[in-house]
Amino acid sequence: MSDLTIYNTLSRQKEKFEPINPPYVGLYCCGPTVYSDVHLGNTRTFISFDLVYRYLKFLGYKVRYVRNITDAGHLTNEAGEGKNRMEDQAKLEKLEPMEIVQKYTVGFHEVCRLFNLLPPTIEPTATGHIVEQIEMTQKLIDNGVAYASNGSVYFDVNAYNAKGNNYGKLSGRNIDELIAGYRDLDGQDEKRNPIDFALWKKASPEHIMQWNSPWGSGFPGWHLECSVMSTKYLGKQFDIHAGGMDLKFPHHECEIAQNVGACGNEPVRYWMHTNMLNFNGQKMSKSLGNSILPMQFITGEHPLLDKPYSAMTVRFLFMQSHYSSELDITIKGLQDAEKGLRKLMNAAKYLAELKFDTAASDEQQDKLIQELCNECKTVMDDDFNAPKLLATLYELATQINIYYNDGKKVSNISKATFNQLQTTYNGYLFDVLGLSDEAAAGNNEALDKVMQLVIDIRKQSRETKDWTTSDKIRDALKNAGIEIKDSKDGTTYEIG
RNA sequence: GGUCGGUUGGCCGAGAGGCUAGGCAAAGCUCUGCAAAAGCUUCUACGGCAGUUCGAAUCUGCCACCGACCUCCA
Numbered sequence: 001m002s003d004l005t006i007y008n009t010l011s012r013q014k015e016k017f018e019p020i021n022p023p024y025v026g027l028y029c030c031g032p033t034v035y036s037d038v039h040l041g042n043t044r045t046f047i048s049f050d051l052v053y054r055y056l057k058f059l060g061y062k063v064r065y066v067r068n069i070t071d072a073g074h075l076t077n078e079a080g081e082g083k084n085r086m087e088d089q090a091k092l093e094k095l096e097p098m099e100i101v102q103k104y105t106v107g108f109h110e111v112c113r114l115f116n117l118l119p120p121t122i123e124p125t126a127t128g129h130i131v132e133q134i135e136m137t138q139k140l141i142d143n144g145v146a147y148a149s150n151g152s153v154y155f156d157v158n159a160y161n162a163k164g165n166n167y168g169k170l171s172g173r174n175i176d177e178l179i180a181g182y183r184d185l186d187g188q189d190e191k192r193n194p195i196d197f198a199l200w201k202k203a204s205p206e207h208i209m210q211w212n213s214p215w216g217s218g219f220p221g222w223h224l225e226c227s228v229m230s231t232k233y234l235g236k237q238f239d240i241h242a243g244g245m246d247l248k249f250p251h252h253e254c255e256i257a258q259n260v261g262a263c264g265n266e267p268v269r270y271w272m273h274t275n276m277l278n279f280n281g282q283k284m285s286k287s288l289g290n291s292i293l294p295m296q297f298i299t300g301e302h303p304l305l306d307k308p309y310s311a312m313t314v315r316f317l318f319m320q321s322h323y324s325s326e327l328d329i330t331i332k333g334l335q336d337a338e339k340g341l342r343k344l345m346n347a348a349k350y351l352a353e354l355k356f357d358t359a360a361s362d363e364q365q366d367k368l369i370q371e372l373c374n375e376c377k378t379v380m381d382d383d384f385n386a387p388k389l390l391a392t393l394y395e396l397a398t399q400i401n402i403y404y405n406d407g408k409k410v411s412n413i414s415k416a417t418f419n420q421l422q423t424t425y426n427g428y429l430f431d432v433l434g435l436s437d438e439a440a441a442g443n444n445e446a447l448d449k450v451m452q453l454v455i456d457i458r459k460q461s462r463e464t465k466d467w468t469t470s471d472k473i474r475d476a477l478k479n480a481g482i483e484i485k486d487s488k489d490g491t492t493y494e495i496g
Numbered sequence: 497g498g499u500c501g502g503u504u505g506g507c508c509g510a511g512a513g514g515c516u517a518g519g520c521a522a523a524g525c526u527c528u529g530c531a532a533a534a535g536c537u538u539c540u541a542c543g544g545c546a547g548u549u550c551g552a553a554u555c556u557g558c559c560a561c562c563g564a565c566c567u568c569c570a
Contacts, residue, residue, distance in 0.1 A: 012500095030570070038570095045570040172499055173566075197567075222567085244570025249499095251569095274570065275501090276563090283564080320519075321509060326502080326563075333508060336520040343519085346534075379510095387510050391518035401535055405526090467529065474532085485533045494533085 002059045003381045006240070007324060009248065009271040010170055014383055019239050020269065025061045026238030027053060028230045028268075030247055031123070033070040034104035038111055039291040040314075040329075041244070041277040041284050047315055048274045048323035049242045050117045050434060055380055058432050065120040066233050069108075071101040072126035072209060072220055097209050101127075111294045114311040116434045122233050126225040130211045133220040133228050136262050137199045137213075145261040149190045151202030151216040157195050160257055167195075167257050170271060171249035197254050199224055223254035230267065231259065241268040245275055278328040279304065309334045312438050316341040319386040319433055344390075344429060345437045347397035350404035351425055356418050359411035366413045372396050373424040380432065389428060396425050451482070455491045458484075 004017040019025045029049045032038045046067070056063045112119070126133075137153050140146035145160045146153055157167050161175070168175055178195050198221035203210035210217045230238060236259070243252060252271065259267035277284050284291045292302050300308030317337040321327045372395050379388040400421075403410050410418050429435055454473060461469035474484050483494045 032570085042570045048570095171565075174498075177498055178566075195567085242570095245501095246565065246569055249565065250567055254567095276570080278563090281563095317508095324501095325509085328508085330508080332520080336508065340519050343534095385510075387519095388517070391510070394518055398536085405535060462529080465529070471530080478532090483533075486528075486531090487534065488527065492533090 003378075004059065005381065005383055006270045006272060007383045008269075009273050010268075015270065017239075017270065019061065020237060023060060023062050025056055025063045025240070026234035027056070027063055027065045027240045028226070028234055028238065028242065029065070029067045029120070030226055030243040030251070031068040031070060032104075032108050034101050034108060036104060037293050037295075038104070038108045039284070040294055040297070041291065043111060043115060043294050044277045044318055044327065045242075045244045045274045046112070046117055047115060047318050047434075049272075051319070051323070051386060051432070052240070052242065052272070052384055053118060053120075054432050054434055055384060058427065064122065064234060065118075066122045066124065066229065067120040068225060068229050069101075069105055069123060069125045070225065071098075071105070072130070072225065114298065115294065115315055116311070116436055118434070124229045124233065126220065126229075127209075129225060129228050129232070130220065132232060133224045134200070134211075134213050136224060136228050136231075136258065137220075139262045140199060140258065143261055143264075145257075146199055147192065148215050149192075151218065152190060152198060153200040153215055153221075154191050154196040155199055155254070155257060155261070156192060157197075157257070158193055160261055165257070165260055168249075168253060170253050170256060173249055173253070197221065197223065197250065199258070223251050224258060226251070227255050227258040227262070227267070230255075231263065236263040237265055237267055237269070239268075240270045240272060242272045243274070245273045248273060272323075274323045275326045278326060280330055281328055284329075306331055309338065310438050312435055313338045313341055316435060319435075320390060322383075322385060322387055324383075340390075341435065344393055344397055344435070347400045348426065348429055348437065350408075351400045351422060353408050354400070354403055354418075355409050356415055357409040357411040358415075361414045361417075362412040366417050369396075369399060369413055369417050369421050372399070373420050376424055376428045380428075386433065389433070393425065393429060396421065400425070451493050455484070455493070459491065 002017070005014045006017050007013070008015045027049070029046070031046075032042055049067075053063060053065050137146065140155065141148065141153065144156075145163070146155050157175070161167055167173075168178070175195065179193070200213060200215055201218050201221055202216055203218045207219065210219050230241065241252070241255075256267060259265075279292060292304060294311070294314070296302040297305065297309045297314055298311055300306075313334060314337075317329065317333055318327065320337065320340070372392055375392045376389055379385045379392060382388075413421075454477070458470045458473040461467075461473075477484055477493070481495060485492045485494065
């Protein structure tokens with residue numbers, strides 16, 4: 001079906017993509033924890049896998065894309081009193097935990113919409129799968145790789161490895177070294193081994209989010225929900241599991257152990273990890289407190305920003321670097337992205353205006369266009385190389401511009417090649433990269449009519465060489481944030 | 497300390513033994529009342545030192561920086 005290759009974190013190399021059950025593809029992405037606003041690094045990951053989802057669909061696969069919402073309490077301090085993130089935040093804001101969940105879920109969806117993310121086909125919640133999580137915990141106990149201790153249940157890493165498994169293989173960790181690193185941590189007395197991790201955690205009475213279980217009242221451990229939901233909706237083995245690099249250990253490592261422990265087989269064929277996002281050279285993270293929220297880019301309301309940047313500008317900036325590379329956001333980079341995006345969108349507009357004109361086909365030109373079109377697929381097949389795709393689209397844009405400037409007609413390539421140019425350029429720009437033309441979309445009819453009038457008046461004054469009036473209109477509009485663009489074919493405007 | 501990654505032109509960023517991405521900036525040009533916008537053209541870089549090779553930014557070794565992860569995190 002395709003020549004797609006994917007860099008698999010598990011094997012540390014690019015592998016040919018072969019779905020288990022083509023044309024169906026199962027894709028799982030670790031979703032947000034909805035106890036605060038989704039931050040931009042998070043958004044980068046979701047945009048990266050939106051690209052993966054879009055391209056798989058573009059290739060004709062039938063994709064089930066599962067991205068969870070983590071709305072159950074996660075431990076913040078497993079060894080200590082067992083604090084619950086949802087609960088902590090609830091006390092601060094004096095809200096019910098599910099109110100917080102609702103608030104930030106709505107906010108997350110709003111960000112997804114702005115950044116033009118396609119919705120996943122299933123968006124399951126952790127609290128909606130408590131029963132299944134209890135079941136998997138029980139199964140792990142039955143299979144001899146988990147044990148109950150003082151109302152909690154832990155995964156038994158040693159027992160798991162004794163069965164011939166290798167906890168740590170995804171992230172390249174060595175168990176002995178890990179244990180050495182835990183030596184100083186306290187409160188490990190419930191565990192047989194410091195690297196054992198919680199599947200089910202006993203809740204103290206003041207916990208608001210807790211459920212009954214065979215081990216008493218409590219709540220699920222950090223890593224269990226993803227194992228449960230991926231298995232439930234994608235099967236015991238599925239194609240692609242995605243997430244940020246920092247989830248490799250321990251989260252994804254634990255997921256593998258839970259799945260293998262419960263189901264007896266390797267759960268994931270291809271593990272994909274996105275790299276981290278920096279701002280001005282520094283890692284953007286919740287813990288460092290330097291994160292800019294996606295909405296703040298759009299409103300421009302942040303001391304580190306000079307002005308608002310549209311969601312599409314940010315998305316374009318992300319697409320300019322490979323998902324597996326670190327990405328450093330700077331003001332200069334945002335400004336560059338804004339211009340680069342506009343260039344591609346202009347070419348798309350020009351392309352729509354081109355008329356095919358039968359004439360002698362120039363074999364070389366025909367071949368050039370065809371090769372550039374084919375290259376779009378070739379580069380995307382190479383581990384979703386969006387930056388290289390953009391480079392190819394720019395080359396196509398140059399060809400489109402040349403036609404546009406040559407009387408808006410295409411006369412030196414075949415009709416078939418012209419059709420290929422149109423479907424390729426639009427298909428990759430809009431459908432695969434998920435970019436859209438915000439300037440065109442923002443217009444409304446009333447404003448358009450007013451602007452037509454203003455442009456007409458200015459045109460009249462220009463014809464009578466009344467430069468004072470024409471320049472006054474131009475400057476006043478500029479002050480209002482509207483830019484006048486004169487060209488051979490007339491005057492247009494753009495809201496800046 | 498352990499594990500993994502990185503160092504590419506003024507800036508950003510792909511690539512990965514010979515075919516010298518692309519964007520932004522800059523310069524020149526076209527258009528133009530001026531300007532802006534738009535477009536065309538030009539601009540041969542890969543941390544240092546050795547080595548392998550006919551040939552290295554790309555492979556190997558050493559060194560120097562930078563960063564990520566190692567029970568908050570995408």
